[in-house]
Amino acid sequence: MLLAQNITLHRSGKEIFKDINISLGDGKIIILKGKNGSGKTSLLKTILNILEPSSGLIYWKGKLIYKNINDYYNNLTYIADKTTSLRQLTLYENIKIWRKIFLSNVSYDQIKNILSILKLDNYLNQKINTLSLGETKKFELLRLIIENKKFWVLDEPFTNLDFESIKIIEQTFLDHVNNNGFIIFSSHQKPDIKNVEEIILDKL
Amino acid sequence: MKFIKKIINFYFREYKVNLSGIFDILTNITFFFISIFIFIFSVGPEKETLSLLGVGILWTLLLLSSTLSLRKFYQDDFENGSLIVLHLNGFSFELISILKTISHFFFVQFPFMMSIPFASVLLDISLEKMYDLFLSFVIGSFILSCLGSISSSMNLLNKRNYLLGSVMVLVFSIPIIIFSVGLINIEDNFNSLINILIGLLLIIFAINPWASGACLKLAIQNN
Numbered sequence: 001m002l003l004a005q006n007i008t009l010h011r012s013g014k015e016i017f018k019d020i021n022i023s024l025g026d027g028k029i030i031i032l033k034g035k036n037g038s039g040k041t042s043l044l045k046t047i048l049n050i051l052e053p054s055s056g057l058i059y060w061k062g063k064l065i066y067k068n069i070n071d072y073y074n075n076l077t078y079i080a081d082k083t084t085s086l087r088q089l090t091l092y093e094n095i096k097i098w099r100k101i102f103l104s105n106v107s108y109d110q111i112k113n114i115l116s117i118l119k120l121d122n123y124l125n126q127k128i129n130t131l132s133l134g135e136t137k138k139f140e141l142l143r144l145i146i147e148n149k150k151f152w153v154l155d156e157p158f159t160n161l162d163f164e165s166i167k168i169i170e171q172t173f174l175d176h177v178n179n180n181g182f183i184i185f186s187s188h189q190k191p192d193i194k195n196v197e198e199i200i201l202d203k204l
Numbered sequence: 205m206k207f208i209k210k211i212i213n214f215y216f217r218e219y220k221v222n223l224s225g226i227f228d229i230l231t232n233i234t235f236f237f238i239s240i241f242i243f244i245f246s247v248g249p250e251k252e253t254l255s256l257l258g259v260g261i262l263w264t265l266l267l268l269s270s271t272l273s274l275r276k277f278y279q280d281d282f283e284n285g286s287l288i289v290l291h292l293n294g295f296s297f298e299l300i301s302i303l304k305t306i307s308h309f310f311f312v313q314f315p316f317m318m319s320i321p322f323a324s325v326l327l328d329i330s331l332e333k334m335y336d337l338f339l340s341f342v343i344g345s346f347i348l349s350c351l352g353s354i355s356s357s358m359n360l361l362n363k364r365n366y367l368l369g370s371v372m373v374l375v376f377s378i379p380i381i382i383f384s385v386g387l388i389n390i391e392d393n394f395n396s397l398i399n400i401l402i403g404l405l406l407i408i409f410a411i412n413p414w415a416s417g418a419c420l421k422l423a424i425q426n427n
Contacts, residue, residue, distance in 0.1 A: 050288065051425055073292050080285040086217075087284075088224040097220060100213035102293060103206065 001025050001182070002047070002151065007056030009039070009046055016042045017201055019056070024151070024184060027177045029193060032186040034201030040186035041081070041155055043201065047184065048078055048153060077147040081155040083136050084143070087129040091120065091139060094128065095146070104146045114145055117168060133160040141169060144176075152176065154185035166191070210294060214303050221280075222311040228273065229315055236269040236316060240326055251328050258327030259337060259388045263381050266316055266341065270348050271370040273312045277304065277356035278420065288424060301416035305353045305409075313345035333388050340384040343401045347380050348373065350405075350412040357419035361426065380404060 004022040008015070016039040024030060032040045045051045047058065049065050049072070058065045060072040085094045095111055098104065115121040118138045128136060137160045144152055152173075158166050170191045173183055190196070222229070243261045247253055281287045290300055320341060324334045355369030362368055383404070387397040 045425075048288075048292065050291075070294070073294060076292060078289065078292050080288065082283070082285040084285045084289050086221060086224070086286075089220060093220060097213075097217045100216055101210070101290070103209060103213070 001061055003059040004047065005057050005059075007043075007046060007053040007058065009042055009051060010054045011042065011051075020199065022047070022184070022199070024182050026180040026182060028182045029173060029177055029196045030184045030199060031190060031196050032184065032199050032201060033188070033190070034186075038201040040201060043199075044078075044153055044155055044184070044186060048076070075149050076151045076153060077144055077149040079140060079143060079152070079154045079157060081159065083128070083140050085128050085136070085139060088127060090125050090127050091115075091131075092124045094139075095142070098143060098146045102143075102147045104148060106146050106148055111142070111146065114142060118142070118165070134162060134165065137161055138165055141172075144172070150181050152181065152183040152185070154183070156187060157185055158187055158189055158191070207294070211303065214290075214295070215307065218303075218307040218311065222307070225276070228276070229312060232269050232272050232312070233315055233319055235272065236265055236319065237323070239265045239268070240323055244326065255328045255330075258324070258329045259333065260381075260385050261327060262320070262323055262329075262337065263340075263344070263385055266345065267348065267374065267377055267381065269316065270313060270345065270352065271373055273308075274352045274356050274369055274373065275359070275366060277308060277352055278360060279356070282360050282420075282423060282427075287420060291424075296417065297420040298413035298417035301353050301357065301413050301420065305349045305412060305416075308352060309346050309349040313349055316345065317341050336388045336394070339398070340387045340401065343398075343405050344380050344384045347401075347405050347408050348377060350408040351376050353412050353416045354419070357416040357423065360423035361419055 002022065002024040004020060006019045006021060008018045008020075010016065020043060022030065032043060034040050042051060046053050049058070049069065060068045065072050085091075086097070089097075095108075099106070112121060112124075115124065118141075120135060120139055120142075123131060123135070128139070131139065137157075141157060157169060161169065170193055173191065174193060176183065190198070240261065243257075243265075244254065247257060278287070281290070287297075287300065291297060295303070317338065320338055321334065323329075324337065329337065351373045352369075355372045358372070359366055359369040380401070383397050383401050387394060387401065390397070
């Protein structure tokens with residue numbers, strides 16, 4: 001579904017990455033690995049069509065992504081390394097806003113179940129700025145379920161998470177790819193999931 | 205239909221954000237009123253002087269007060285990544301800037317308009333002039349919101365000097381002040397001046413999405 005051919009990115013005259021090839025389709029997971037500053041986030045932003053590659057082409061369902069951008073974005077969820085939830089509002093208010101903005105058909109009961117799995121159900125009426133970094137990250141990842149899209153793009157999804165939470169996220173990834181979803185994410189640690197394709201940016 | 209629903213839901217989000225920041229808006233209005241008192245104390249309590257300077261004072265203070273809120277126009281959504289998420293959910297940067305400008309007008313500028321009758325009493329502005337003042341405020345403050353959108357989006361590209369955007373708004377608002385104050389004080393030219401103000405509004409409203417959208421896109425790329 002997503003095909004990136006020989007993409008190269010230069011920023012401020014500096015080569016960030018060169019000749020990267022990515023092929024992503026149903027049931028596939030790709031992990032981007034590399035040192036800090038190796039260009040993982042830039043590659044994700046290039047895939048998202050936020051940064052324009054210096055050379056190379058990216059296709060979505062056989063068409064160039066900028067010619068098929070609406071369909072591409074309709075099928076994509078991006079979780080950045082920041083928290084997009086509104087820190088001055090409660091978890092419940094944020095969920096309400098997300099459900100409305102993303103026109104989500106995921107019910108509140110389903111969301112409550114996931115919150116209890118993530119052990120966030122007791123904080124429903126607390127403001128985001130009272131949560132710890134790990135709890136905020138887990139709450140941010142809830143957006144994957146609320147948006148309910150096929151293609152997940154995640155930047156450092158395991159940062160600040162404890163071992164138990166990482167296991168839950170790994171299981172969520174597996175469930176998603178078993179339902180024909182596909183994922184690309186950057187991380188310093190390799191998840192405990194079989195058949196994950198690695199792209200290492202340090203080699204470049 | 206889906207698109208309209210998304211826009212309505214965008215305003216639900218803006219309403220929630222502004223409601224949680226209601227104290228910022230109240231602080232701005234307090235700044236506005238305290239500044240009026242300072243002007244009254246500095247020029248003296250004579251009715252004639254206040255009535256002569258009142259409209260100009262109100263307009264200057266509206267301008268200064270509204271520049272206080274400019275820093276938050278895009279900054280929070282930019283820093284927490286919400287702008288990217290909104291963009292990936294079908295909101296182009298141009299559309300985001302239009303929606304944000306309208307939101308700023310309703311949630312930040314509108315409370316100032318509500319305070320005009322009280323401010324008019326303090327500055328001895330007649331009821332007849334107050335209607336004209338209200339009309340000029342509606343048009344002028346929308347122009348200020350558009351200018352605020354452009355300057356705030358430019359500020360995202362310039363992380364070293366936040367005041368530059370405010371300076372830009374002040375410079376570009378000089379013609380708005382001239383025509384708005386003239387609208388109330390020069391009664392013979394009411395129609396021509398109101399047409400000029402509406403014309404300025406249409407020009408700046410047309411430029412705003414392209415200028416702000418381009419700055420937002422660049423800022424996200426450079427981040």
